[in-house]
Amino acid sequence: MPSAEIIAVGTELLTPDKSDTNSLWLTSKLNEIGVEVKLKTVVGDDPLRLEEAISDAYKRSDLVITTGGLGPTEDDITRACGAAAIGKELVFHEELLEELKHKFKAFGYEMPERNRQQAYLIEGAKVLPNPNGSAVGMMHYTGGKALVLLPGPPREMKPMFSDHVLPTMAEDFDGVVVLRQSLRVTGLGESKLDEIISPIYTAFKNPVTSTLFSRTDIEVQLTATAATKEEAESLNNELAKKIAGKLGDSVFSMNGEPMEVVVGRMLLEKGKSLAVAESCTGGLVSKRLTDVPGSSGFLLEGCVTYSNNAKMARLGVPSMTLDSHGAVSAETAEAMAVGMRETAGSDVAVSITGIAGPGGGTEGKPVGTVFVGYADTESVFSKRLHLPGDRNLVRWRSSQAALDCVRRQLL
Amino acid sequence: MPSAEIIAVGTELLTPDKSDTNSLWLTSKLNEIGVEVKLKTVVGDDPLRLEEAISDAYKRSDLVITTGGLGPTEDDITRACGAAAIGKELVFHEELLEELKHKFKAFGYEMPERNRQQAYLIEGAKVLPNPNGSAVGMMHYTGGKALVLLPGPPREMKPMFSDHVLPTMAEDFDGVVVLRQSLRVTGLGESKLDEIISPIYTAFKNPVTSTLFSRTDIEVQLTATAATKEEAESLNNELAKKIAGKLGDSVFSMNGEPMEVVVGRMLLEKGKSLAVAESCTGGLVSKRLTDVPGSSGFLLEGCVTYSNNAKMARLGVPSMTLDSHGAVSAETAEAMAVGMRETAGSDVAVSITGIAGPGGGTEGKPVGTVFVGYADTESVFSKRLHLPGDRNLVRWRSSQAALDCVRRQLL
Structure with missing residues (x-):
């Protein structure tokens, strides 16, 4: 080449x-x-x-x-x-x-x-x-x-x-074509990922594989060289499938699409509507979903319930839940998701409450402690996350985790 | 050097x-x-x-x-x-x-x-x-x-x-000090701005002045060179004051701060609370305000009322207003701001409704038509904007206009 x-x-x-x-x-x-x-x-x-x-x-x-x-x-x-x-x-x-x-x-x-x-x-x-x-x-x-x-x-x-x-x-310089394909991965650390997939990709000289660590996910980039575009595509596809097979659900896109596009399409395909209740992310999840043209087809509404009052008045989170467990808790996250779903009349609701920092951390709940809540017709649950990074990064990673939670439930 | x-x-x-x-x-x-x-x-x-x-x-x-x-x-x-x-x-x-x-x-x-x-x-x-x-x-x-x-x-x-x-x-490496200062300006075109300020800055060889056009505002960048930081600072300050004197309220920051930081600080200083109702911006205004650490001190809550139902149920926008004027109208923007302020119990509320594109435009209301609504204890009003750019840019400029509207009311 x-x-x-x-x-x-x-x-x-x-x-x-x-x-x-x-x-x-x-x-x-x-x-x-x-x-x-x-x-x-x-x-x-x-x-x-x-x-x-x-x-x-x-x-x-x-x-x-x-x-x-x-x-x-x-x-x-x-x-x-x-x-x-x-x-x-x-x-x-x-x-x-x-x-x-x-x-x-x-x-x-x-x-x-x-x-x-x-x-x-x-x-x-x-x-x-x-x-x-x-x-x-x-x-x-x-x-x-x-x-x-x-x-x-x-x-x-x-x-x-x-x-x-x-x-x-x-x-x-006749006739070779260089083609890139990106797999996007979430929920795995960079070195963990590399440990899993390096035995696969190191066996291939073509495509060449590199892993890029971005703010929220890891991109596995395959670069194939071949005489034709079709050939390069098929080289990329072969390795992409092998890698995706090892990583399973952690791969959210086989072609570089961002999470909000993937989730939006899945919602549209399944005919499900979504509503989002956010505290520490302050509207970031809604903002990301509405980045996608046609988002009105799957997003009903979002609430940024930053204060406790708003959590109670908008979403009906019981004051007792806030008093006994705190605004950043599994119980509050679940109550937010349930309340959001009921008041918005959506099929699915997802919620986020957490401590983005720099202030607000405690020993039991340090900065980076985030709860994602989920509610649909069948189930209500929450996940506790401990996210590294500054305010910006904690917020971004929280939004990614919430979207990923919806994605995995839709699978 | x-x-x-x-x-x-x-x-x-x-x-x-x-x-x-x-x-x-x-x-x-x-x-x-x-x-x-x-x-x-x-x-x-x-x-x-x-x-x-x-x-x-x-x-x-x-x-x-x-x-x-x-x-x-x-x-x-x-x-x-x-x-x-x-x-x-x-x-x-x-x-x-x-x-x-x-x-x-x-x-x-x-x-x-x-x-x-x-x-x-x-x-x-x-x-x-x-x-x-x-x-x-x-x-x-x-x-x-x-x-x-x-x-x-x-x-x-x-x-x-x-x-x-x-x-x-x-x-x-102690040599000369090169120091930059940025004035950020909104609500003026680039050539209009240059017409106003070039007679001032061309008289100065040090600092050197350049105007940079970014997504939402114009930055006037001064670059002073001097033996010490203090000297460079005072050279920049002198010219910055002259330029700001000519531009008045259009200068929202003398030191490069983004709009959301300026608005957040003004709200804190005046002890006013804010609530935000968004349609086409989908949470971007709330997201920007909560980028600022300590935003819980001035932001009570936000609603992303994407659907008409959400506008009615969450904010009490009358169905007659939506029916006779449409979701993208001065009347709806004002009703959203009033409803947001009342239901959130905030001092000030701002709202956005518009057509971000790529779809949804009509002859009377093409893509880029955006209404910003405002409500406080004394006044309720709205502004019609016609914003150029793609979906992303229309959304960003809308969010900037809404924040700028709050800023000018607080002045």
């Missing part, structure tokens, strides 16, 4: 507010023709570092793409550094200068003298036309190695790459 | 959908203590490239920071590559292993065997404690050169860097 590196050039990309996004688009295009991006660099208008970055990348990888630094100012050093990095000269092209002058004239301007440097190409490089700006790009391509210099503005870079680089690359 | 390079580690960061954002935060912190970021790299779980990236960076720059790859799985290779890159060994630390076992035990788990690798440090490195996860970081610091390995998850990385790396660095 051919390898690529992408180098974004520009001091502004090294400030706290700017990201290089060109490389994301380039990565998706390269993946489609079976080229894997192995490293990305962001470097400022710094000749030594830029030359070194290009030269190192060129040694390691089949394809090196730079974006930015092809303009007419003194900061625009990519042409010179690119040439030096691969041991070539810059060559002046009279016809490029004429074209440039022509472009400026078409807009009623005289070409400023400094734009003259845009008429230089790396010795032996092919010019990449730029209908949307003054900077042409270039591609130096010999012995299976390519160095491609593209302009920074996306509306110049993208068509140049699609129209003039991709066709050449697709022909030469 | 000392130079730094940042290396983000993880194959997932080389996919089309994932960006390294840790480096943006790190850059802002490093700039504050006068360290300039000269190069950034994203590298996969690829030992040869990672070792080379660290070793090259270490040769070129005073400070090298890596994020990610400190977990317990086979993919987690930063420890080993970091050690090799600077020609050191990894050393096992019994006391780290004991701590790890203890952490797992506290959550009721046995430590899986593979977490053992997290008890290794680069020879001569100082341990950086991680109260929020299993992976400790490390800092190897000699002869004015530092290699710092941090975990990838931001909530682990950030406190580790702030508490254990910055203090050391700030002492050693």
Whole structure:
């Protein structure tokens, strides 16, 4: 599988507010023709570092793409550094200068003298036309190695790459497809999960498997490489099924969907309506469910009963339950779910009460203690959770646990 | 000015959908203590490239920071590559292993065997404690050169860097101080805003001013450079006051605070309680308010009355109002706010009803039509908004408008 590196050039990309996004688009295009991006660099208008970055990348990888630094100012050093990095000269092209002058004239301007440097190409490089700006790009391509210099503005870079680089690359780096599939898992720790599934996935060189730990769940990402999309899909599917077989109900999505989408679809399929009563999560579960377009088809309503009064008045939680067990208890969670279901007239109700922190923890119920309550026509129960993390994370994990509770009951 | 390079580690960061954002935060912190970021790299779980990236960076720059790859799985290779890159060994630390076992035990788990690798440090490195996860970081610091390995998850990385790396660095690298201050503005378009304030800020070379357009508001960012923090602060303050003077009530924060924090504090200060009734935002306003620690001091409760039934049963919205004006109307928004305030017994109530899309729009009320209702002891009113954007953006902007409505009434 051919390898690529992408180098974004520009001091502004090294400030706290700017990201290089060109490389994301380039990565998706390269993946489609079976080229894997192995490293990305962001470097400022710094000749030594830029030359070194290009030269190192060129040694390691089949394809090196730079974006930015092809303009007419003194900061625009990519042409010179690119040439030096691969041991070539810059060559002046009279016809490029004429074209440039022509472009400026078409807009009623005289070409400023400094734009003259845009008429230089790396010795032996092919010019990449730029209908949307003054900077042409270039591609130096010999012995299976390519160095491609593209302009920074996306509306110049993208068509140049699609129209003039991709066709050449697709022909030469022919025919592999790289396809990703994500399994999403909940209710297992990262190392526990890896212990269970590593004996399976380490036996496969293709797809390659990596496990990513996000805020609430673990994603098992499979990346298959094959001659066709169908073949890559079937490679991914085969391993995905083996992994899912070992993990059982803990896998909530075979294709990267978030929990709220999965739960929403299950409710719709089974024709069940849901209502949600939340305390410490403050509306997060409702918010997540209503992120899903069409949520009015399964969500009847939600109550954020933050105070004890609200728990009693809205949901009919008995004051005795609150007095003898506390607002954060299995009894209160169950009473919230039962009351929510009755007052909303839903098939299913789920509730959350807990201590998200930073304050409010006690010895018996430290920060992170959360109860999830559940009620439907047949059963009422609750689960006690002890969730690690800060306020934000405890709340998020609580919401995930509540949604997962509904999911497992619907299975 | 000392130079730094940042290396983000993880194959997932080389996919089309994932960006390294840790480096943006790190850059802002490093700039504050006068360290300039000269190069950034994203590298996969690829030992040869990672070792080379660290070793090259270490040769070129005073400070090298890596994020990610400190977990317990086979993919987690930063420890080993970091050690090799600077020609050191990894050393096992019994006391780290004991701590790890203890952490797992506290959550009721046995430590899986593979977490053992997290008890290794680069020879001569100082341990950086991680109260929020299993992976400790490390800092190897000699002869004015530092290699710092941090975990990838931001909530682990950030406190580790702030508490254990910055203090050391700030002492050693004493150069100029670069300080940012953010004014957050709502209810004005970007070009309108620039028209008003550019005559002011263009007269200042220091601080430098930039306006950033985010999902819901405009941030006016001032960046002062000075010899001391106090001096930089006073430069920023002077310009900030001039700008705020011109913009008036549209500035909701002088220091980058989000709207929900500002509203929460105002409610606490005035001793007023709030209740929230939401339809299309589905709990987002309650969720945002309860993001703020101590929100139980000002938020009594929230209702997500998604269906018409819920609007009637929970909030007493008259069926005639719904029938004659529709669920998305000024009359319904006001009835929701009044009903919410009465049933919750709060001082203030705010409501939202609207069409977030993608479906549900009509000619008279297209997607993006949102009504915000308000009720307190003295007044009841509503505002009609027409918000651009997709479902997510319409919901977010609605929540911002509702919170801003409460803010302006409290002023």
